[in-house]
Amino acid sequence: xxxxxxxxxxxxxxxxxxxxxxxxxxxxxxxxxxxxxxxxxxxxxxxxxxxxxxxxxxxxxxxxxxxxxxxxxxxxxxxxxxxxxxxxxxxxxxxxxxxxxxxxxxxxxxxxxxxxxxxxxxxxxxxxxxxxxxxxxxxxxxxxxxxxxxxxxxxxxx
Amino acid sequence: xxxxxxxxxxxxxxxxxxxxxxxxxxxxxxxxxxxxxxxxxxxxxxxxxxxxxxxxxxxxxxxxxxxxxxxxxxxxxxxxxxxxxxxxxxxxxxxxxxxxxxxxxxxxxxxxxxxxxxxxxxxxxxxxxxxxxxxxxxxxxxxxxxxxxxxxxxxxxxxxxxxxxxxxxxxxxxxxxxxxxxxxxxxxxxxxxxxxxxxxxx
Numbered sequence: 001x002x003x004x005x006x007x008x009x010x011x012x013x014x015x016x017x018x019x020x021x022x023x024x025x026x027x028x029x030x031x032x033x034x035x036x037x038x039x040x041x042x043x044x045x046x047x048x049x050x051x052x053x054x055x056x057x058x059x060x061x062x063x064x065x066x067x068x069x070x071x072x073x074x075x076x077x078x079x080x081x082x083x084x085x086x087x088x089x090x091x092x093x094x095x096x097x098x099x100x101x102x103x104x105x106x107x108x109x110x111x112x113x114x115x116x117x118x119x120x121x122x123x124x125x126x127x128x129x130x131x132x133x134x135x136x137x138x139x140x141x142x143x144x145x146x147x148x149x150x151x152x153x154x155x156x157x158x
Numbered sequence: 159x160x161x162x163x164x165x166x167x168x169x170x171x172x173x174x175x176x177x178x179x180x181x182x183x184x185x186x187x188x189x190x191x192x193x194x195x196x197x198x199x200x201x202x203x204x205x206x207x208x209x210x211x212x213x214x215x216x217x218x219x220x221x222x223x224x225x226x227x228x229x230x231x232x233x234x235x236x237x238x239x240x241x242x243x244x245x246x247x248x249x250x251x252x253x254x255x256x257x258x259x260x261x262x263x264x265x266x267x268x269x270x271x272x273x274x275x276x277x278x279x280x281x282x283x284x285x286x287x288x289x290x291x292x293x294x295x296x297x298x299x300x301x302x303x304x305x306x307x308x309x310x311x312x313x314x315x316x317x318x319x320x321x322x323x324x325x326x327x328x329x330x331x332x333x334x335x336x337x338x339x340x341x342x343x344x345x346x347x348x349x350x351x352x353x354x355x356x357x358x359x360x
Contacts, residue, residue, distance in 0.1 A: 002273075005217070005276075006278040007279055007293070008278050008279060009293050013200050016230055016232070016278050016279070017233070018293075
């Protein structure tokens with residue numbers, strides 16, 4: 001559901017009314033969404049997730065673009081002795097951007113994008129993999145949900 | 159002017175007002191509002207769509223086709239009609255007669271209408287001898303809105319899940335969360351228990 005909506009809590013001869021406004025909920029949300037703070041938080045979370053996915057997509061494109069050069073460098077590393085690294089630091093392009101130089105965090109106030117610390121920039125692949133795994137493929141989710149249908153009480157009780 | 163309701167109780171996750179009437183008199187009315195919305199004494203809401211119009215209301219991925227949508231003041235009425243084979247509800251025990259699936263379908267359809275039109279919508283459920291005005295608990299609305307994607311997957315629908323499917327998907331949760339059994343369930347449970355004891359006697 002992609003829009004806020006309002007259900008009536010009052011009905012008279014003159015018309016409908018009331019405060020049953022319901023904000024657009026986050027997908028899969030199960031908590032109450034009546035008037036109050038909850039709907040706003042859910043809407044913000046929903047929008048934040050969309051922004052997070054967009055940022056990750058841009059990051060992935062950026063990661064792939066210089067990937068050939070990076071892979072070539074990795075290949076060279078495998079054929080060379082490890083001791084060659086400190087001996088030839090100038091061989092690396094000084095202007096080459098580090099694709100993992102930023103981190104994206106979902107904070108209470110929205111998306112927080114930070115430049116990553118130099119010491120933490122050595123394991124980009126693992127970070128990307130974790131992020132990718134968080135977004136389960138739709139087919140997998142559907143299969144999971146199909147297995148847990150209403151007849152088998154798909155929800156926690158209380 | 160306030161409407162005259164016969165009773166008001168919390169059932170199936172909704173705060174429900176009920177207005178009973180004589181179906182033999184009301185069903186003979188030619189006017190749509192008098193026939194389908196007998197709770198109104200003076201007002202005549204304007205019929206915008208009825209079932210024959212096949213008007214779909216979409217709140218992606220939820221889709222609904224209410225039996226009627228009427229304009230009433232600045233808002234709308236979303237009406238579902240469940241005749242239940244012309245079975246009358248008991249004025250003193252209507253909370254045992256009102257169908258849970260019908261309640262949820264009515265609320266889900268009203269949600270779709272409200273989402274698409276942007277207007278305040280009153281969910282109304284018309285049964286054989288009674289009309290109900292439903293005020294859903296926020297937790298129920300949250301459950302319905304949050305279950306659309308999973309319900310669509312459960313029913314193997316590619317694009318939309320309709321209000322009836324969403325209601326069926328959420329009904330077990332509603333029965334557990336808001337705990338209420340109608341007469342058919344109680345009778346079935348008691349009969350089953352009696353048969354079980356009889357067959358396993360020693």
